[in-house]
Amino acid sequence: MTGIKERRFFDPGVLPGSISRETAIKAIETSGIDREHFSALIHASVCRDQLEPATACGVHHATGMKKNALVLDVSNACLGLLNGMLLLANMIELGQLRAGVVVGTETGRNLVEGTIAELLSSPTITRQDVKNHFASLTIGSGSAAIVLCDRQLSRRGNRLLGGACLTDTSHHALCEGGTDTEKSNDGRPRMNTNSEALLHAGVALAKKTWEETKRTLCWENSDVDKVFTHQVGRAHRKLLLEELDLSPALDFPTVEQFGNTGAAALPMALSLGIEQNHLVPNDNIALLGIGSGLNSVMLGLNWQSTNSK
Incomplete structure (x- = not known):
């Protein structure tokens, strides 16, 4: 029905921040831009390590970015990373910073496995119950990061x-x-x-x-x-x-x-x-x-x- 043939889950107990740390570091290194130029890190997935502090704090610490940086979580369902891109781009345009990274990791396992357990344990499950939970059963794990910078720092011209x-x-x-x-x-x-x-x-x-x-x-x-x-x-x-x-x-x-x-x-x-x-x-x-x-x-x-x- 969905076209989904396969998907992946991180191991049980893995927190999104631990994966985001690896993803952010890889994105920064791939960019070829010195960490000294990075002044913002935004963590923008639905999944977070806890309510506070911001998951971005642990990710920032792991990246080795400088301390005079904006570090925060942004949450807006499936649009978080795109919203993070806009925040970084606007600050770059205003001259407030030269480079930043937005990162996010969705774990998904607990949602899917919890949904399956609930449906299997219900003695009165209906077709409507399954329909209401159907979208939950399509979820998978993944992580991504985007580096934005000003024109002078850009190595690629994108x-x-x-x-x-x-x-x-x-x-x-x-x-x-x-x-x-x-x-x-x-x-x-x-x-x-x-x-x-x-x-x-x-x-x-x-x-x-x-x-x-x-x-x-x-x-x-x-x-x-x-x-x-x-x-x-x-x-x-x-x-x-x-x-x-x-x-x-x-x-x-x-x-x-x-x-x-x-x-x-x-x-x-x-x-x-x-x-x-x-x-x-x-x-x-x-x-x-x-x-x-x-x-x-x-x-x-x-x-x-x-x-x-």
């Missing part, structure tokens, strides 16, 4: 051009998740999702956001060379690209191999596309983000090089 953000909070109750001790006594999170309504409301919002993004960037559909979407499932991808009038050939789907990895999903797809030479110099790239709430963030990139100069 540019974040801008984009648009739209919201329709009348649909905020379509997907709700957390640890509810009244419904679950095992401490594992649960998520209740009206998947069908969320699909159609999300794509409707995405369509409006895409029109605003094109106006902002002075793009037409014909200007777009590649797209990367939030990796939810086969039906979502098909309807989204149809409504935006974008060819599936432009997309780089990864949900089949990794499932829905939350806020890490779209950046992971972009990273894998880079590794597999999906991009060529001067590609205009559209990042098409949608998150529960409902919110949509769409960004435009101009790609120049995978290798540092």
